Amino acid sequence: MSQASLTERVSPCSVRGFVHSCVSSEFDREGFGEGEYRYFAEPFPEAVTGLKRALYPRLLPVARDWWTRLGRETPWPDSLREWLAMCHAAGQAKSTPILLKYRAGDWNALHRDLYGDLVFPLQAVINLNDPGVDHTGGEFLLYEQRPRAQSRATATLIPHGHGLVFTTRDRPVESRRGWSAAPVRHGVSVIRSGQRFTLALVFHDAA
Ligand SMILES: [Fe+2]
Numbered sequence: 116m117s118q119a120s121l122t123e124r125v126s127p128c129s130v131r132g133f134v135h136s137c138v139s140s141e142f143d144r145e146g147f148g149e150g151e152y153r154y155f156a157e158p159f160p161e162a163v164t165g166l167k168r169a170l171y172p173r174l175l176p177v178a179r180d181w182w183t184r185l186g187r188e189t190p191w192p193d194s195l196r197e198w199l200a201m202c203h204a205a206g207q208a209k210s211t212p213i214l215l216k217y218r219a220g221d222w223n224a225l226h227r228d229l230y231g232d233l234v235f236p237l238q239a240v241i242n243l244n245d246p247g248v249d250h251t252g253g254e255f256l257l258y259e260q261r262p263r264a265q266s267r268a269t270a271t272l273i274p275h276g277h278g279l280v281f282t283t284r285d286r287p288v289e290s291r292r293g294w295s296a297a298p299v300r301h302g303v304s305v306i307r308s309g310q311r312f313t314l315a316l317v318f319h320d321a322a
Pocket residue numbers: 226227228301315
């Protein structure tokens with residue numbers, strides 16, 4: 116599994132309900148594609164806090180299982196509050212929930228959201244408007260580097276109010292030699308028309 120659909124708890128989400136909760140925005144044209152992103156300010160909207168709190172304990176067993184298969188330490192405590200306290204103590208104190216807005220012609224380069232040594236290996240993206248109606252293009256992209264093989268790409272149009280869980284860093288892949296890590300990057304294909312809004316939830320904070 117490199118991705119999983121998420122339909123509970125997130126439908127319907129509204130763009131209007133989120134935009135006024137954001138504090139900053141900037142365009143990024145230096146290597147990461149083109150689009151606008153806004154970080155949420157404290158206090159976060161209930162939908163953001165609630166989603167993170169609801170998702171963390173559900174994703175935690177997967178994270179622990181994956182890292183155990185890969186022979187890695189699993190530093191994540193049972194509660195999101197404790198995990199974020201660990202991030203802050205390690206100098207990763209900046210909040211990471213963001214609202215992303217893409218207009219026609221915008222895109223997001225393939226990347227990984229690693230903001231320091233502490234990483235939670237799963238994250239979620241929630242689509243806030245309607246593909247095919249509010250925008251065309253703008254598929255969510257996953258690009259998995261397979262061990263000793265060509266890479267594999269997946270493109271997904273996420274329905275309005277639905278979310279997608281995917282790996283932030285890499286995932287375990289079984290082979291005859293045992294488990295190995297397959298690095299995964301994500302991005303967004305070029306928006307052909309309209310506007311695309313998404314909410315991105317990363318479970319570690321940033322340095
Ligand atoms: Fe990202």
